[in-house]
Amino acid sequence: MSKEITSRKDDYSQWYNDLIIKGGLADYSAVRGCMVIKPYGYALWENMRDVLDKMFKDTGHQNAYFPLFVPKSLFEKEEENAEGFAKECAVVTHYRLKVNPDKKGALMVDPESKLEEELIIRPTSEAIIWNTYKGWIQSYRDLPLLINQWANVVRWEMRTRLFLRTAEFLWQEGHTAHATAEEAVAETKQMLEVYADFAETYMAMPVIKGVKSANERFAGALDTYCIEAMMQDGKALQAGTSHFLGQNFAKAFDVKFSDKENKLDYVWATSWGVSTRLIGALVMAHSDDDGLILPPKLAPIQVVIVPIFKGEEQKKAIDEKVSVLVKELKQAGVKVKYDDSDNARPGWKFAEYELKGVPLRIGIGARDIQNNVVEVARRDTREKKSYPMEGLADSLVNLLNDIQQSIYNKAFNFREEHITPAETWDEFVKLLDEKAGFISAHWDGTGETEDKIKELTKATIRCIPLNNTKEEGKCILTGQPSNQRVLFARAY
RNA sequence: CGGGGCGUAGCGUAGCCCGGUUAUCGCGCCUGCUUUGGGAGCAGGAGGUCGCAAGUUCGAAUCUUGCCGCCCCGACCA
Numbered sequence: 001m002s003k004e005i006t007s008r009k010d011d012y013s014q015w016y017n018d019l020i021i022k023g024g025l026a027d028y029s030a031v032r033g034c035m036v037i038k039p040y041g042y043a044l045w046e047n048m049r050d051v052l053d054k055m056f057k058d059t060g061h062q063n064a065y066f067p068l069f070v071p072k073s074l075f076e077k078e079e080e081n082a083e084g085f086a087k088e089c090a091v092v093t094h095y096r097l098k099v100n101p102d103k104k105g106a107l108m109v110d111p112e113s114k115l116e117e118e119l120i121i122r123p124t125s126e127a128i129i130w131n132t133y134k135g136w137i138q139s140y141r142d143l144p145l146l147i148n149q150w151a152n153v154v155r156w157e158m159r160t161r162l163f164l165r166t167a168e169f170l171w172q173e174g175h176t177a178h179a180t181a182e183e184a185v186a187e188t189k190q191m192l193e194v195y196a197d198f199a200e201t202y203m204a205m206p207v208i209k210g211v212k213s214a215n216e217r218f219a220g221a222l223d224t225y226c227i228e229a230m231m232q233d234g235k236a237l238q239a240g241t242s243h244f245l246g247q248n249f250a251k252a253f254d255v256k257f258s259d260k261e262n263k264l265d266y267v268w269a270t271s272w273g274v275s276t277r278l279i280g281a282l283v284m285a286h287s288d289d290d291g292l293i294l295p296p297k298l299a300p301i302q303v304v305i306v307p308i309f310k311g312e313e314q315k316k317a318i319d320e321k322v323s324v325l326v327k328e329l330k331q332a333g334v335k336v337k338y339d340d341s342d343n344a345r346p347g348w349k350f351a352e353y354e355l356k357g358v359p360l361r362i363g364i365g366a367r368d369i370q371n372n373v374v375e376v377a378r379r380d381t382r383e384k385k386s387y388p389m390e391g392l393a394d395s396l397v398n399l400l401n402d403i404q405q406s407i408y409n410k411a412f413n414f415r416e417e418h419i420t421p422a423e424t425w426d427e428f429v430k431l432l433d434e435k436a437g438f439i440s441a442h443w444d445g446t447g448e449t450e451d452k453i454k455e456l457t458k459a460t461i462r463c464i465p466l467n468n469t470k471e472e473g474k475c476i477l478t479g480q481p482s483n484q485r486v487l488f489a490r491a492y
Numbered sequence: 493c494g495g496g497g498c499g500u501a502g503c504g505u506a507g508c509c510c511g512g513u514u515a516u517c518g519c520g521c522c523u524g525c526u527u528u529g530g531g532a533g534c535a536g537g538a539g540g541u542c543g544c545a546a547g548u549u550c551g552a553a554u555c556u557u558g559c560c561g562c563c564c565c566g567a568c569c570a
Contacts, residue, residue, distance in 0.1 A: 013564085028562070087568070158493075158568055165570065218570095238570060277570060308529050347530035354530095365529055375529080492570085 005355070007289045012233045013161075019283055020162045023292045023356050033160035033167030037276070040356065043300035045170065045276055049150065051202050051298075052172065052274065055194050061146040061174060066128050068152070069119035074127045078252035084219020085123045088156045090167075092119040121154045126220065126245075126271060129175045130253040137177060137267060140259045144187070145177040163280035164237075164492050171275035177267040179259065181246070184268035185223075188244040191272040192225040195240035203278065204295040204408035205229050205285045206415055207239055208438075208487065210463025215447045218271075222246040228462045228487070230415045231284040234436020236462045236489035239281050242272035280492075286380075286407050292357025293380050295407060296400040302335040303396055304358045306349045308365035315340070318364055321389070325362075325374075328393040334400070354379060359403050360396060380407050421485070428476050428488075432457050438489045442482035444475035453477055459488045 005022060006014040020026050025041030037045065053063070069092065076082045096113035100106040122128065129147070137145060154168045174191060178184040192209055199207045207227035217224045221243035229239045250256070250266035257267055286293040296302050305322055309315040322338050329336040337358075339349055346363065353361055363375040373386045376396070380403050387395050418437025422428040431439050443449060443461065453476075454460050464486045473482050 017563090030561080032562075155569075157570090159564095159566080169570080171570085241570075273570085275570065306529095310528065342528095345528050345530090345532060347528085347532080349531085350529095351531045363529065367529080 005289060005291065008232065015289070016280075016284060017162060019287055019292055020280075023283075025279065025283070025292075026162055028162075031167075033157060035162055035166050037170075040300060041279065044279055044282070044294070044298060047298045047300065048198075048202070048278060049172070052194075052198055053148075053150075055198060056148050056172075056174065059146075059190060059194060061148045061176075063149060064147050065149055065151065066125050066132065068122055070122050070125070070128045072118045072120055074131050075120045077127060078130075078220050078249050080248070081124075081126055081220030085155070089123055090121040090154045090156055092121065122151075123153055123155045124271075124273075125149065125151065125153070125173055126175065126249055127253075130249040130255060130269070133175075133177055133267075134253050134255045137255055137257050140179050140257055143177055143179045143257060143267065144183065146174075146187075147176065148172055148174040161280070161492075163283070164277055166276075169276050171273050173271060173273040176270045177250070177255065178269070179257065179265075179267065181268050184246075184270050185244050188223070188225055188242045188270045188272070191270070192227065192240075192242040195242065195272070195274060196227050198274075199227055199229065199239055199278075199281075200408065202295065202297045203282050203285070204297075204404055204411065205239070205281060206408065206412040208463060208465055209467075210465045210487070212241075212463060213443075213447070213450055213461045213486070215450050216461065218243045220245060220248050221271075222248070225466075226463055228489075229281055229285060230411075230418060230438060230489075231281070231492070232414070233284075234418050234438075234489070236438065236487075236491040237277075237281050237284070238462070238491065239278060240272070240274040243270060245269035245271060285411050287357065290382075291355035293407060294357035294359060296359045296404045299357065299359055300335065301337045301353075301356075301358045302400055303329060303337070303360045303362060304349075304353045305336065305338045305362045305364065306346050306353075307338075307340050308346045308363055310366070314366045317366070317369055321369060322364065325389075325392060329396065332393045332397050334393070334396060350377075360399060362396075378403060380410075419487070422476060425476055429457060432459055432490070438462065438487045440485045440487055441476040442473035442484075443486050443488075444478050444480035444482055446480075449475060449477050449480075453488070458490050460491055462487045462489050462491060 005018045008015045024038055025044065026038055027036045029036045093115055094109045094113045095115060096110040097107040098110040100108040133145065136142060150172050152168055152170050156167055157165050160166050176187050178187060196207050196209050199205045207229045209227055212224040212226055218241060223244040225242045226238055227240045229237050231237055247266040247268060249269050255267050256264050258264055283292060286295070307315060307318045307322065309318055326336055326338055350361065357379060359379050361377040363377065368374050372389045374389065374392065375384055376387050376399065377384045378399065420431055420435060420437060420439055422431055422439045422441045428439060428441055450461055464484065468484045470483050471485065474480065475482050
């Protein structure tokens with residue numbers, strides 16, 4: 001009867017899957033590694049997308065759209081990038097099917113239709129975009145070029161997980177071109193700030209801004225900046241990245257511009273992206289064993305109203321009250337749903353909207369109408385309280401703000417409690433096994449040491465925090481000198 | 493790619509080892525009545541290529557072989 005949700009304690013990853021499926025965010029599909037994003041999940045994505053889109057436009061970017069297919073000859077131009085993604089590319093080799101003469105009702109690939117050049121389904125769009133930019137940029141007057149695209153990409157991952165890693169996913173990718181390295185770096189950092197602001201202000205998910213070690217850097221980038229979030233099981237989740245690409249792509253695709261002195265130079269590039277993975281992050285950051293907990297600023301439904309009545313007469317009286325309230329709430333910019341469907345009783349609805357993470361639920365029945373109040377239930381704390389009808393819209397708006405802040409604080413406190421310094425290797429290993437979270441430790445700065453640590457513990461360097469204080473110390477593994485701590489964790 | 497699991501009604505399942513009436517049960521769905529402040533009750537009803545294909549057999553959800561698909565764990569990765 002009830003939609004049983006596996007508890008976090010019993011099986012964290014099953015809990016996650018239960019929330020996605022039973023909360024109605026997505027479904028498995030007939031395609032390996034690909035999911036169907038259901039209306040409720042897509043509404044969440046639309047809300048995230050709308051906010052981000054506005055932030056991008058406010059920082060001077062424009063949207064455009066580039067092809068899904070990338071000819072192999074273009075794809076391979078920036079070598080490092082091509083090699084980094086080579087293992088996970090879907091490749092189109094033919095353009096036609098025909099009826100299979102040996103098998104009735106079946107189709108086969110028409111061998112006659114082999115493409116002269118294979119088309120790569122974009123795992124990321126640098127290649128096709130930089131090939132295009134070559135035609136768009138001649139002069140310093142054409143710069144900066146600030147473009148974003150909302151798109152789907154395909155990465156043929158060995159193992160997939162709903163939202164966190166699917167073979168096809170939705171994302172945005174910004175690709176900018178600049179006249180100077182300084183300007184490109186500033187853009188890279190600016191977009192990192194945009195992402196961090198979005199994560200913290202809208203997702204109510206605290207993040208650590210940092211820079212990736214060379215090992216974890218985007219293929220083809222000189223520097224990869226990132227925001228790292230901590231999930232409730234203590235694992236890290238990379239929630240967004242912003243790359244300073246130097247002149248790598250400009251050189252690979254021969255994109256040059258004339259400066260004021262008529263001197264030719266290659267342009268400087270950035271790229272940055274966040275994906276539907278953010279939905280996975282959102283789910284794991286806040287939700288509990290009863291279902292999703294969504295931040296009010298992104299929730300598809302912020303307030304749900306459930307009528308409780310005996311007989312048509314009561315229902316009518318409730319309808320009247322509610323229609324006024326709904327109007328007020330809409331005027332106050334609140335996304336409200338009045339669920340007067342008759343196929344479920346109130347108790348069922350309560351449980352259902354808790355599962356779906358609706359921040360506030362209003363119960364209204366005959367006795368409330370008599371007292372001119374409603375019962376308001378908070379999803380995050382599960383607290384129930386009566387509120388007077390008078391000024392209710394304002395009270396609810398305040399409550400929504402309160403919830404937004406309160407789930408942020410909760411996530412923030414959790415994270416702070418789960419960042420632990422380690423001074424010795426033994427301590428490091430012990431912490432990884434016994435305490436969930438990030439470990440702050442010294443590292444000698446070499447890729448070899450990082451690889452070794454990963455091999456021994458599965459922990460990786462999540463980032464070198466941007467606001468790091470310099471501090472002398474010794475590498476946790478090799479004992480070599482180090483001048484700052486970095487954050488280690490097991491990651492999604 | 494290695495290891496494990498699963499495939500029976502919209503969903504979740506029993507039956508399979510040991511072949512044999514009409515394939516089990518719950519949820520959901522339809523109709524009616526009663527209900528409605530935490531996942532309603534009663535009564536009646538509809539709904540099935542038992543993943544696909546071949547084989548064994550008088551007879552296959554059940555046995556054999558082959559295939560397909562999805563999920564989970566690990567290596568790769570956002």
